Amino acid sequence: MSSFTLPFFPEEASSIAGEVDAMFAVWLAISLFFTALIAALILIFVVRYRRRADDEVGKSEHAGIWLEVTWSVIPLLIMLAMFAWGAKVFFVAHRAPADAVEYWAFGKQWMWKFQHPEGNREINHLHVPLGQAIKLSMTSEDVIHDFAVPAFRIKQDVNPGTYTFTWFRPTRIGTYHLFCDQYCGAEHSKMVGSVIVMDPRDYAAWLAGGAAAGQSPVAAGAQLFSSLACVTCHEMGPGRFARGPSLQGLFGRQVVLEGGRTVLADEAYIRESIVQPLAKIVKGWQPIMPTYQGQVSEEQLAQLIAFIKSLGNAPAMATGAEHPPGTLAPGDSGITGAASAPAPQK
Amino acid sequence: MDTNSAAALDRPSYLTDGYGWKSWLLTRDHKRIAILYLVSITFFFALGGIFAMLIRLELLTPEGDLVQASTYNKLFTMHGVIMVFLFLIPSIPATLGNFFVPLMIGAKDLAFPRINLLSWYIYILGGAFTLWALIHGGVDTGWTFYTPFSTTYSNTYVVSTALGVFILGFSSILTGLNFIVTIHRMRAPGMTWFRLPLFIWAHYATSLIMVLGTPVIAVTLLMVAVERVLHLGLFDPKLGGDPILFQHLFWFYSHPAVYIMVLPGMGVISELIAAFARKRIYGYRFVAFSSMAIAVLGFLVWGHHLFLTGQSVYAATIFSVISMLVAVPSAIKVFNWTATLYEGSISFQTPMLYALGFIGLFTIGGLTGVMLATLGLDLHVHDTYFIIAHFHYVMVGGTIMAYLGGLHYWWPKMTGKLYAGFASKLSALLVFVGFNLTFFPQFILGYLGMPRRYWTYAPEFQVWNVLSTAGASILGVGYLLPLCYLTWSLFKGKQADANPWGAKGLEWQTTSPPPTYNFDEPVVVTEPPYSYVAEQHVVGQQEVESA
């Protein structure tokens, strides 16, 4: 009976899991040491100095400053070291490596919707190829949810109205729990699913086979770009007159705004530019762009963003290539134990 | 029976100074108000405890077979709201603090007795709102009221609960205000700052948090209510609002609030250790200042609850490192308490058992807290049972142990009665064992990945959940016992001496129970606290626990 197994540790199935567990193990050792130390001292003292006569009193001594310093500074140093380690892992977990492929996730009461770069869609289950770094761009259609895969040791809230990200590189074939970890209403505990890590060849077969195929987000975005008439103002190609700024190479650039502030053109910025164009006006342009609030769904927004991102830095309009050549460097994440990544299959 | 001299006993104690419900409900005596609070928070603790037992019963099996999903959500919400706002926050300050702050500094009462009574009425009003919500069907937002769920999506009684908590906030503010002014202005002659018992320092620090933090939660919940009722957009993402802003505001109060919950407990522990080791707390000034440091630094770390919400990673880094800093003063306290035992004269009365239990459990809870403050680890355990285990260790293993320890320590003073020694030691043991059995498995569950606020869960988590439920029933019995024998002692308990433990402190220099204005003669303080001196005759200890 499965309910009588006694699990202590979850499986390690991502490149980051080993380091998180190592950090936990070190913390555990530190904690055990201090708990044992304090427990032992207390036990020794209460036995050794137990009251023997009714009118006995203790021997009060004055605080030794060096003792106070010792027991403040040692824990402090330990904690600072652990802080640094934890921060490093945290930053790694927030910055997808260069070879990561972007998937999209949408949280909704009470289900997960996923979209693969190839266009396949899934609900509550996410198939991914072994060894491939995967960046998930996520948003919610209603309340706050949280994408958590314990076996990968990652977790990230999924918020309405903006994007959050997480990434992982699966290192082990198998099926792993996917939980919604942020309380989101009645069926919160049913907002669960699985991440299925497959051999890349099986994954390719799965993609090609029965799975709900569709347009890739970039292609869908390109179509929306013309059907929503974005293209009338944001004409593509250099040197042409346009009513709106060129979106070529926009993503990842610092944009200078009216009033002199600059912002990084990330997903949230592009999303905001579409649903609330007035919030930030690009320097030198008129605030004439209409809002698309309510006219595009979260998924369509994601597709538009994917398309604008795909415009990259290349002079000509890119055609759906995920990454400009030359940026496909191996992950600089610094995580040990990552399986060597087979190139993504396109 | 020296101080309880015949002459002193001729005049009424605060308990016999007037009878009838009016003499209680219109009292301005801080001691009677403390008793009013004691009764009310016990009621709410039992209510919250019943919800906890229902939660544990539901979690006995992976399927949702005891209650429905929406009911389960209401259970943990009401459990959290009641335990935090109606029990733990007022617990030590409003009962033991109310009773003993004036006594320990040699004052006749708190600075504003009427405001003190008002704070109790406000508490009752807030409790009534919460109960009203409960009776009409409850709330299901979690005690954290996160938007936009609470403002837009939940269709339960969010507004009345939020208003209830809003109102409770003012009760807490008034208590804190009263303590601050009292400690500044009402100390007896000779009671300098460094002669204050550490219990007072802890309450001073707590009051600072109450006064500076509570208004923020009040206005935040007001905003939730306003947004929900009037559809003003304040956090609404549909209007471009940011739900994470709510979380900032919520935790700006609620992290410091966890120190409202634990600091008074730490104050109690300092008193207990000093009294039962019969010596001055080692590093008195360090312990005193560490309370202040916790209160101040505690306001700079709230973002550690938002590590994975989409908060900026740079902000997260800052919040993480300051969270580590705030653990240092806690470490100072733990080590100084331990050092106090060295060369003490230690007796194992019930309060001391609770105090020793506190140190162990708080250490575990605190250390796991620092783990959570480590960014890379929170990445894995955020919003899992690891969090649940962490905070029950500090709140239940920490504060409730301290509260029970303090209650047992001062019970003879408050009621003039002694309770049964064997039963009380048994209950201390049951609580300790039951507590660990309930919550230790939850650490493991959390690391395995079991999310919190889950009505159903994956079957492989069941074993640990069964253990936890088993522990909870032991814990429940452990809490039920004091309720019985303490009530029993009121009627059948032996009369207590003025100073049954042979302890130092002004509160032990007046009769048990004290008269209405606390002291028969004006108090003048001439020595530092905990001045246990060998040559001096120490009042023989009464056979306390053998009623």
Next chain:
Amino acid sequence: MHSSGHVALQHHFDDLDTQREASTFGMWVFLCTEILFFGGLFLLYVIYRQRFHGVFVQASRHLDVKWGGINTAVLICSSLTMALSIWAAQINRRKLVVVFLLVTMAFGATFLGIKAIEYGDKFHHHLVPGANFHYACPPGEECHPEQAQIFFSLYFCLTGLHAMHMVVGLGILSCLLLPAWRGRYNAEWHNPLECSGLYWHFVDIVWIFLFPLLYLIGRHVA
């Protein structure tokens, strides 16, 4: 002490000075909590202002600087008369205390009256957030009703909370009238007057910040 045995002395205080210091200090601590109470809303203002800078500037132009300015002046005057009523007590001028209190209350009521006019105007122009909110875009400018709605939500929350404090203040002052008439506040003892004054001035200060932050941010564009 000269003051022990005074009618106002409560039994748990040794003398009037301690009692006076305690209640003044208590009042200050309370005002501290008030700072943070309003602070929550100010935080929202700061964050959204930072985010929707343009919209806030634009929406602010819908507020009437004239009324806002007059109300600022009214409150400043009321603060003056409040301070003067304490001064009158300090020099034992019983009737003057009452007169200044009445004038202060009149100013306070004027403020609320003007506020009511402004609210009515917003209501009329559908600028009250909620189902009937309708934000007319200034011609030739792109507009953002949602974000403007956030601005108006904050406007109503901040000024509403402030107005509620004014109402409470008026209530407190009216409770002081009778004792003042009976000559209870004098050079020796006027603590309730002093503490109520602190509260009144605090409410004035809140408005001193609200006025530029809400009414004036769009002025340089208009």
Next chain:
Amino acid sequence: MAEEHAAEHDGHVPSRKPYFMVWAALMIFTGLTVWVAGLNLGPFNDVAALIIAFTKATLVVLIFMHVAHSSRLTKLTVVSGLVWLLIMISLTLGDYVTRGWLDTFAANR
């Protein structure tokens, strides 16, 4: 504190002149803030408005609320209220301002 009030009882008549001066200053500052808001100073509009508001508030606190003659404890209380407000605003703002700073995708660099 005690001395100052002892003085009061000794028949010292408090002056009302400061009150009128502060009143005049507050009125002038109100006009000033309206005038300054009409100029286009870019980000300095906010700075100017806040400086004027703080000056006005300080005058009220010091003179109308008698803090100029109050104990250190009272001053500390006022300041701590402000400091706590500042903590709340600055740390939260710190989050919002730095939100976009981290490039979440190494490929974009």
